[in-house]
Amino acid sequence: MTREEIIQPGNLVYQKPELMNDVQMHYCPGCSHGVVHKLVAEVIAEMGMEDKTIGVSPVGCAVFAYRYLDIDWEEAAHGRAPALATACKRLWPDHLVFTYQGDGDLGCIGLAETVHALNRGENITIIFINNAIYGMTGGQMAPTTLMGMKTATCPFGRDPELHGYPLKITEMAAQLEGTAYVTRQSVQSVAAIRKCKKAIRHAFENSMNGKGSNLIEVVSTCNSGWKMSPVKANKWMEEHMFDYYNIGDLKDSEAKH
Amino acid sequence: MAEEKEILLMKGNEAIAHAAIRCGCDGYFGYPITPQSEVLETLALLKPWETTGMVVLQAESEVASINMLYGGGGSGKRVMTSSSSPGVALMQEGIAYMAGAEVPGLIVNVQRGGPGLGTIQPSQSDYNQATRGGGNGDYHVIVLAPNSVQEMADFVDLGFELAFRYRNPAMILSDGVIGQMMEKVILPPLKPRRTNEQIYEECPWAANGHGLKKRGPNVITSLELESAAMEKRNLHLQKKYAECEEKEVRFEEQYCEDADYIIVAFGSASRISQKAMDNMREQGLKVGLFRPITLWPFPSKELKRLSEKVKGMLVVEINAGMMVFDVQAAVEYSIPVQHFGRLGGIVPDPDEIVQAMEKLRKVAK
Numbered sequence: 175m176t177r178e179e180i181i182q183p184g185n186l187v188y189q190k191p192e193l194m195n196d197v198q199m200h201y202c203p204g205c206s207h208g209v210v211h212k213l214v215a216e217v218i219a220e221m222g223m224e225d226k227t228i229g230v231s232p233v234g235c236a237v238f239a240y241r242y243l244d245i246d247w248e249e250a251a252h253g254r255a256p257a258l259a260t261a262c263k264r265l266w267p268d269h270l271v272f273t274y275q276g277d278g279d280l281g282c283i284g285l286a287e288t289v290h291a292l293n294r295g296e297n298i299t300i301i302f303i304n305n306a307i308y309g310m311t312g313g314q315m316a317p318t319t320l321m322g323m324k325t326a327t328c329p330f331g332r333d334p335e336l337h338g339y340p341l342k343i344t345e346m347a348a349q350l351e352g353t354a355y356v357t358r359q360s361v362q363s364v365a366a367i368r369k370c371k372k373a374i375r376h377a378f379e380n381s382m383n384g385k386g387s388n389l390i391e392v393v394s395t396c397n398s399g400w401k402m403s404p405v406k407a408n409k410w411m412e413e414h415m416f417d418y419y420n421i422g423d424l425k426d427s428e429a430k431h
Numbered sequence: 432m433a434e435e436k437e438i439l440l441m442k443g444n445e446a447i448a449h450a451a452i453r454c455g456c457d458g459y460f461g462y463p464i465t466p467q468s469e470v471l472e473t474l475a476l477l478k479p480w481e482t483t484g485m486v487v488l489q490a491e492s493e494v495a496s497i498n499m500l501y502g503g504g505g506s507g508k509r510v511m512t513s514s515s516s517p518g519v520a521l522m523q524e525g526i527a528y529m530a531g532a533e534v535p536g537l538i539v540n541v542q543r544g545g546p547g548l549g550t551i552q553p554s555q556s557d558y559n560q561a562t563r564g565g566g567n568g569d570y571h572v573i574v575l576a577p578n579s580v581q582e583m584a585d586f587v588d589l590g591f592e593l594a595f596r597y598r599n600p601a602m603i604l605s606d607g608v609i610g611q612m613m614e615k616v617i618l619p620p621l622k623p624r625r626t627n628e629q630i631y632e633e634c635p636w637a638a639n640g641h642g643l644k645k646r647g648p649n650v651i652t653s654l655e656l657e658s659a660a661m662e663k664r665n666l667h668l669q670k671k672y673a674e675c676e677e678k679e680v681r682f683e684e685q686y687c688e689d690a691d692y693i694i695v696a697f698g699s700a701s702r703i704s705q706k707a708m709d710n711m712r713e714q715g716l717k718v719g720l721f722r723p724i725t726l727w728p729f730p731s732k733e734l735k736r737l738s739e740k741v742k743g744m745l746v747v748e749i750n751a752g753m754m755v756f757d758v759q760a761a762v763e764y765s766i767p768v769q770h771f772g773r774l775g776g777i778v779p780d781p782d783e784i785v786q787a788m789e790k791l792r793k794v795a796k
Binding site: 224225226227228230237240243244245246247248249250251254257258259260261262264265266269286287290 | 486491506650
């Protein structure tokens with residue numbers, strides 16, 4: 175069999191989603207962002223919502239998310255993405271509106287906007303990348319940094335006396351009346367990626383069906399911030415992050431019983 | 432809904448709410464603060480979401496309100512907020528983002544005294560913040576200063592028109608006097624909200640997904656890491672501001688033709704100054720009143736022209752002296768320009784203005 179015979183549309187098993195362009199990503203090799211971007215692009219296309227989607231990008235590593243996915247975007251100020259999304263969805267009720275935020279953006283400076291948008295039951299989806307560190311600014315402590323974890327601003331490890339405790343935002347969100355679907359996922363393996371994609375689809379469908387607000391936390395790695403190889407970072411995440419940030423659905427008001 | 436041309440009696444804040452519904456506003460996002468809470472309260476009572484389809488939302492903070500404006504305006508919708516001084520201070524970050532990303536939107540500031548929590552009584556001490564661009568970076572907000580309940584109603588539509596014409600935030604800089612006082616008003620004619628098709632045509636830049644398959648993505652952002660590109664973007668903004676300064680200056684003159692002295696005042700200070708002027712005219716003193724309606728762009732050329740035939744100008748503001756520097760610069764320090772104002776929420780008395788004019792006349796001959 176020749177190479178040309180193999181490269182046929184009928185033999186296609188994988189391709190880059192159409193909504194992902196060829197712009198070179200600024201993410202570090204091994205970063206989880208690229209995978210989650212891909213899943214978002216796939217789900218939007220599979221739902222046929224390309225020309226009725228408004229994405230809201232954050233401040234943090236995903237600040238340039240708008241460069242990589244060919245949909246319409248609004249780039250928010252640090253932490254304010256859920257406020258932008260609230261207005262977009264209320265003004266364009268038949269549109270798919272989502273935010274894409276990191277732990278500092280969502281869990282620290284934008285906690286008020288996040289909690290209130292979720293609690294109002296805005297028909298939006300918040301995709302929350304939790305890698306327990308500020309990646310863009312060079313590896314400082316995040317609200318989700320684990321106890322004892324070393325960062326540039328807690329070089330001797332996170333100490334509750336000095337820094338307080340890592341924030342379980344997703345658990346908080348599950349307590350809010352306005353949320354329809356609250357889940358914690360990861361993307362370190364093929365199985366995890368498939369589950370995460372299902373979660374994104376479920377959340378996007380909820381927001382289109384007026385079921386309320388949706389939060390998908392993706393426990394992620396920041397191998398450069400953590401100063402580990404990508405493989406080691408994945409292993410470290412499984413061994414340390416999952417103990418504190420348990421993977422799975424925390425709330426699903428639309429679950430089939 | 433009021434009949435066409437019907438004369439109504441209402442507060443300035445209420446007029447803002449009625450006018451918003453009548454001029455096709457798509458969404459209002461706000462947070463309660465004295466002395467402007469009647470705007471949100473009136474909208475809540477009028478329930479425009481059942482008539483015109485206008486969205487009304489009480490946000491969790493002024494920070495959230497202005498970012499809702501950024502989001503909604505960035506998608507091409509006519510959106511507005513209102514607040515008072517401390518709340519507008521909180522909004523400055525969002526306003527800078529809107530200016531940087533060229534997002535239209537309307538902000539109403541019913542000013543109260545500061546600094547800090549200050550007082551709930553009227554003031555005009557946000558003049559510098561409003562006219563200089565109170566956030567970070569080189570930008571301007573188009574600032575309209577109403578001096579009556581009628582203008583509160585009229586400037587909502589004008590504010591939206593200017594905001595969309597220049598893709599820039601516009602502000603109605605009012606104060607506690609104009610917001611709280613009741614006056615006769617004829618509400619603007621009912622104008623339907625634009626259809627989505629009209630929005631697509633008017634705002635091809637907006638992020639709402641429309642026509643995505645036939646064009647590249649629309650991205651609303653103020654971010655540009657490359658210096659050369661960022662300078663280019665800034666020069667584009669400056670060019671737009673220059674055009675705005677050329678075309679959008681608005682002002683009102685009263686008895687300026689034969690005047691020896693001119694009072695320069697905006698908003699509620701202009702109403703009090705009008706009384707002071709009338710009193711001085713009765714005593715035979717030729718005093719005129721010049722009222723900037725746009726505080727940015729500022730009517731500098733018109734003041735310069737007037738300075739060539741008057742002996743002095745008295746700038747009356749309810750602050751410690753802010754617009755006075757713009758007037759001095761406008762007349763190029765060619766004639767005496769003095770300031771009179773009261774602080775802390777105290778509104779000046781016409782007699783005090785007459786006394787201030789007597790002081791000016793001693794140095795300006």
